[in-house]
Amino acid sequence: MITIKRVNPENEDFQKLVFLLDNCLDESDKTAHCTCEPFNRIDTINYAVVAYSAGEAVGCGAICAYSPGTMEIKRMFVREDQRRKGVASMLLDELERWAKELNVTRRMLGTGEKLPEVINLYQKKGYVRIPNYGPYECLGSSVCFEKNIDMKLITGRTILIPIDLEIMNALSGGVPKQWAGYGYNEEWPEDDLKEAFPVFEELVKKNGKDGFNLWLVIEKESNLIIGSAGYTGRPDNEGNVETGFGIIPSRRGKGFCRESVEALLKWGLSHDDVNRIIARCDKSNIASRKTILKLGFEYLTEEDDLLVWKLEKKHKP
Numbered sequence: 001m002i003t004i005k006r007v008n009p010e011n012e013d014f015q016k017l018v019f020l021l022d023n024c025l026d027e028s029d030k031t032a033h034c035t036c037e038p039f040n041r042i043d044t045i046n047y048a049v050v051a052y053s054a055g056e057a058v059g060c061g062a063i064c065a066y067s068p069g070t071m072e073i074k075r076m077f078v079r080e081d082q083r084r085k086g087v088a089s090m091l092l093d094e095l096e097r098w099a100k101e102l103n104v105t106r107r108m109l110g111t112g113e114k115l116p117e118v119i120n121l122y123q124k125k126g127y128v129r130i131p132n133y134g135p136y137e138c139l140g141s142s143v144c145f146e147k148n149i150d151m152k153l154i155t156g157r158t159i160l161i162p163i164d165l166e167i168m169n170a171l172s173g174g175v176p177k178q179w180a181g182y183g184y185n186e187e188w189p190e191d192d193l194k195e196a197f198p199v200f201e202e203l204v205k206k207n208g209k210d211g212f213n214l215w216l217v218i219e220k221e222s223n224l225i226i227g228s229a230g231y232t233g234r235p236d237n238e239g240n241v242e243t244g245f246g247i248i249p250s251r252r253g254k255g256f257c258r259e260s261v262e263a264l265l266k267w268g269l270s271h272d273d274v275n276r277i278i279a280r281c282d283k284s285n286i287a288s289r290k291t292i293l294k295l296g297f298e299y300l301t302e303e304d305d306l307l308v309w310k311l312e313k314k315h316k317p
Helices: 012-028 030-039 087-101 116-124 165-172 191-207 256-269 286-294
Strands: 002-007 047-053 056-067 070-078 106-112 128-130 142-148 158-162 214-219 224-231 240-247 276-282 298-303 306-312
Touching: 002 087, 012 047, 012 056, 012 070, 047 087, 056 087, 070 087, 087 106, 087 116, 106 116, 116 142, 158 224, 158 256, 165 191, 214 256, 224 256, 240 256, 256 276, 256 286, 276 286
Parallel strands: 070 106, 240 276
Antiparallel strands: 002 047, 047 056, 056 070, 106 142, 128 142, 158 214, 214 224, 224 240, 276 306, 298 306
């Protein structure tokens, strides 16, 4: 019987298995191993798992933070005499559960193109091929994958879903009348949002579906897209992110904006790398100013005829 145990990177069994893994990598592709070695040190790993069979350590894996909302799967290894028994699949499942508990919505990994069984496992688990990233960019013998979990925020009357490339392509193509069961009317999208689509498209191409991008606001009762909210990118070095939002005219003044944006702000502030959320609005937009104040923002300054507001994270003492 196989059991999976969560451990820290200092665990002796984990370190012994990593030693065996490094020996295997040296034999199979020494150049790639040497290039990636600085990125695979145990002291860069946050969370590790070990598989046991009859009390003996037979496999391992790990995840470490890559960027906000994204973790990289690393150090996946199963002893040769224990392969083809489902151990790797069990290790991967446990790492994904752990990542989900940590509020991670995107997993990335790199492996070797000469490992068809490994590649087949990742593809069966829902991972999709992406351009090589980080240390793998210059390695033609490496292939990289990612997997995004379904992200959704639900309030009393609304559902918020973040865009991905499929949604972005649909929007850029003129917005179909129905997308995944959600409809829209002539009020949406408004012209200023259409003009911003290229910006959001570049963000999703660069960062994937990490949530620090555009979210669609769906009215539960009608399945209608009634607006959008979101962020203009990941947190900067000081933990600042900027937000924006808008609701179609027929749903304004009914609390939809505050209800949906409150959920999105809570989601943003739940990330360790976010310390402050910034909002901007035109001085003449009285409705937006009222909503920003109701959401708990404080006035910060004025820039280029726009009022700038801040919402600070309340750090625990």
